[in-house]
Amino acid sequence: MTVSWQAPQPTPIDWATFLEIEPDIRRDLEIVDGFVVPREQRGRDHQKVGTRLSLALERVAVAEMRGSGGGSCYETNTEVDVLLWEVPPTARKPDAVLHRCLPDTEQLTAEHCVIVVEVLSTWSERRDRVHKMSDYADAGIPHYWLVSFDKVGALTIERYALSDRRGPYTHVGTTHRDMGSVAVxxxxxxxxxxxxxxxxxxPPV
Incomplete structure (x- = not known):
């Protein structure tokens, strides 16, 4: 059974209750420490950049899988629930994520994730730089990228990584589109x- 979501929320809910929210409504929601929060506004350019990043990561993941002879398996996704921890339930929806393969019936969790990417915008920058960065690091996701964009496409990519798989994140590099053809x-x-x-x-000209 699915339910609609009505704010405000007086008490925290569990993960199972969050999953009962109607999918069309839940796609614009995250859950933090048991409290449901709306996602930031996302324009079409923001969503396009997230999609391009996911496709680019998929390309390199496929090359890695072919090169490993079946020894590794990766998938990419956009705007999908990533369960960071279940008690109290906290799940974020990265703009793009590279993760290890898992069955369709299994919930994507932090331990599956290799790289999570957030695309910055006016409405999301503080959440992405402070709250989500902290959550992803606490959950042990090895790599976190922050991407700014303009009307052309991705403009800068900031890369962060965990030291010895422990937080907080350390900044490991930033690239700008003016620096050359290679983004990462x-x-x-x-x-x-x-x-x-x-x-x-x-659009190409």
């Missing part, structure tokens, strides 16, 4: 390279 080149979690051209959202 790293060796961890595996060798990967993303190009700025993959992250463009403006």
């Amino acid at each position: 080149t790293v060796t961890d979690p595996f060798p990967l390279e993303l190009l700025w051209s993959e992250l463009e959202i403006a």
